[in-house]
Amino acid sequence: MSLALALNNALSGLRVNQSALALTSTNLANLNNPNYSRKTLLQETQVIAGVGSGVTADTIARSVNTLLQRDFRDETTRLSEISTENNYLNRVQQMFGTVANKNALGDLINSFADSLESLGSSPEITSNYFTTINNATTLTGRIQGMADTVQDERIRADLEINQAVRDMESQLAIIAEINGIIPGQAAQGLPIGDLEDKRDQAINTLAQYTDIQYFQTDKNQVNILTTSGRTLINGGYQADLSFRQTTLITANESYPGTLDGIHLNDGGFPNAANDITTSLTGGKLAALFNARDTMLPSVTSQLDQMSSALRDEVNRVHNRGANTPMGAGTAALDPATLHGSRAFSNTAQAMTIGSNVNMVLLDINGAMVGGMGTIAAGATTPATVQGQINAFLGANGTASFDANGRLEVKLNSNVKLAFKDTGLAATQGDSVIQFDANGDTVNENYNGFSNFFGLNDLFITPDLATTVPVVAGQTVQTGISSGIIVRTDVVAQPSYISRGSLSGTPPNYTLGPGNNDVALSLAGAFEQNITFNGITNGPDISSTTLSGYAGIMLSYSATTTQASQSNLDFQSALTGDLQIKMQNESGVNMDEELANMIIFQNAYNAAAKVIQITGEMLDTVIELA
Numbered sequence: 001m002s003l004a005l006a007l008n009n010a011l012s013g014l015r016v017n018q019s020a021l022a023l024t025s026t027n028l029a030n031l032n033n034p035n036y037s038r039k040t041l042l043q044e045t046q047v048i049a050g051v052g053s054g055v056t057a058d059t060i061a062r063s064v065n066t067l068l069q070r071d072f073r074d075e076t077t078r079l080s081e082i083s084t085e086n087n088y089l090n091r092v093q094q095m096f097g098t099v100a101n102k103n104a105l106g107d108l109i110n111s112f113a114d115s116l117e118s119l120g121s122s123p124e125i126t127s128n129y130f131t132t133i134n135n136a137t138t139l140t141g142r143i144q145g146m147a148d149t150v151q152d153e154r155i156r157a158d159l160e161i162n163q164a165v166r167d168m169e170s171q172l173a174i175i176a177e178i179n180g181i182i183p184g185q186a187a188q189g190l191p192i193g194d195l196e197d198k199r200d201q202a203i204n205t206l207a208q209y210t211d212i213q214y215f216q217t218d219k220n221q222v223n224i225l226t227t228s229g230r231t232l233i234n235g236g237y238q239a240d241l242s243f244r245q246t247t248l249i250t251a252n253e254s255y256p257g258t259l260d261g262i263h264l265n266d267g268g269f270p271n272a273a274n275d276i277t278t279s280l281t282g283g284k285l286a287a288l289f290n291a292r293d294t295m296l297p298s299v300t301s302q303l304d305q306m307s308s309a310l311r312d313e314v315n316r317v318h319n320r321g322a323n324t325p326m327g328a329g330t331a332a333l334d335p336a337t338l339h340g341s342r343a344f345s346n347t348a349q350a351m352t353i354g355s356n357v358n359m360v361l362l363d364i365n366g367a368m369v370g371g372m373g374t375i376a377a378g379a380t381t382p383a384t385v386q387g388q389i390n391a392f393l394g395a396n397g398t399a400s401f402d403a404n405g406r407l408e409v410k411l412n413s414n415v416k417l418a419f420k421d422t423g424l425a426a427t428q429g430d431s432v433i434q435f436d437a438n439g440d441t442v443n444e445n446y447n448g449f450s451n452f453f454g455l456n457d458l459f460i461t462p463d464l465a466t467t468v469p470v471v472a473g474q475t476v477q478t479g480i481s482s483g484i485i486v487r488t489d490v491v492a493q494p495s496y497i498s499r500g501s502l503s504g505t506p507p508n509y510t511l512g513p514g515n516n517d518v519a520l521s522l523a524g525a526f527e528q529n530i531t532f533n534g535i536t537n538g539p540d541i542s543s544t545t546l547s548g549y550a551g552i553m554l555s556y557s558a559t560t561t562q563a564s565q566s567n568l569d570f571q572s573a574l575t576g577d578l579q580i581k582m583q584n585e586s587g588v589n590m591d592e593e594l595a596n597m598i599i600f601q602n603a604y605n606a607a608a609k610v611i612q613i614t615g616e617m618l619d620t621v622i623e624l625a
Helices: 003-029 066-096 105-121 126-187 193-209 283-318 382-396 449-453 488-492 517-525 546-586 590-624
Strands: 039-048 051-062 212-216 222-226 231-234 338-343 351-353 357-362 368-375 378-380 397-401 406-411 416-421 432-435 444-447 503-505 508-510 530-532 542-544
Touching: 003 039, 003 051, 003 590, 051 193, 066 126, 066 193, 066 283, 066 546, 105 126, 105 517, 105 546, 126 193, 126 222, 126 231, 126 283, 126 488, 193 212, 193 222, 193 283, 283 517, 283 530, 283 546, 338 449, 351 382, 357 382, 357 508, 368 382, 368 508, 382 397, 382 406, 406 416, 416 449, 432 449, 444 449, 530 546, 542 546
Parallel strands: none
Antiparallel strands: 039 051, 212 222, 222 231, 338 406, 351 378, 351 432, 357 368, 357 416, 397 406, 432 444, 503 508, 530 542
């Protein structure tokens, strides 16, 4: 073996160990970098003409367990989904309050019911009226606040979706750029490990937002698809994602429709064909869409159902009372004394009154003014009823329909109008009104003449569409909870609360100052069981009181949040364990690197010593020559 061969072997060892030491220093520099994978220099024997000629190391390998990495990404997707869901559930739970702190919705309902009972027991105490109205406005204010909070959370989810799409586009751009660089780098024999680390980091971030499929090509490029097979990355190609954020969401807005989804390569023309929302399963995006379009609307449905029951049950009883306001005047610009809440698109539509309805005018002391009028049972129309009321009032007032089709009655300032149904005891004296309110050609039954027109409601929902009835028996309309309020004139004058109904024998009626049957019935309404329908992604069907249903909503929210927290704890532990295992395999071990550094240093010194000795031998050969 020639001295030249020995010198060449030593030089190759010197170069390789020099590269290995440089790589070791890079590994140690990234000791605390969780996104860095340990690099190793792959050494091979260099063979020239069948003879070993030292060592070569042209390949730098990453220490990455791809199977473990894939499992970690799958669990990261799941963890991100559960964590996002848990954040929204916790905020909803805070909104409901707690029973221990006496700030739950059920506590406010009970306070209102208690004040009604006090009013019924002692109607002569003025403060009872103010307490009742204060508790009623506090209750409706809390319901509205909760309803508004739900919509605010939906806006938050929509905003987070928009931000998530922007983040996804950024990560996709990184992956596409690196995919475009790597083939050229590899062809030139340049290291690509750090580029692959950066790409892996982008893929890990992308996996937090949605489930993805991916595979590596023979050019070391990574192609990424959605779970349904829609291409997000193909080599250096990056798909375009778009989403239209909204700044205002009401209870009536939903997806698909007024709220947007995520579109793929829409070219500025989003439509159902390029909407990939349903294919972006799992991850933060799935949780955000579920919160915006399913979970939070379910809370709205619960609040709406409870608000509808509260409004309808209280109004049904309150409309039996005769404590209507004194007349405010009959001039064109004077406000109506009685302003109905039901809007009629066609005042000539057929209706049937089940029993006679008597009308009387009362003075400030509750004594009758003039004779009694009667709206006879049988087939009629809203317009006919309006004419009958108008004829009875004569010079004392006028009855008409306003621009929205609501019945309104204006009275002279010295009288008030009261109705007395003559129905059966089974309906607590209410006349049963048959009317097709929803246009399905089938009549619905409504208890109470005044209640049907909404002439003496306590709770009103003025922001609802004018064509939707707001009396007992209607289908619950989305958004009731956002607009339920106490009638403004009752708030201004709490004595307008109906505490008693007309007493006496027709045609002689009176409203005595001690009459409290309606006030007591109002309090009793809160003790009656009501059937609440099951809500999708909410409580099942139940028969309970108003405060009982408030408790069911609170309990459902607490149970769901607790289950989510348990899932989050488990998933966090599982994902954390996988991350530790992955870092144990791909992360830098300082002890191992320091040991390798000593080995490479000794090997470098040995190769240098061979070069030195070989040089001395060559000097001897030269001297001999």
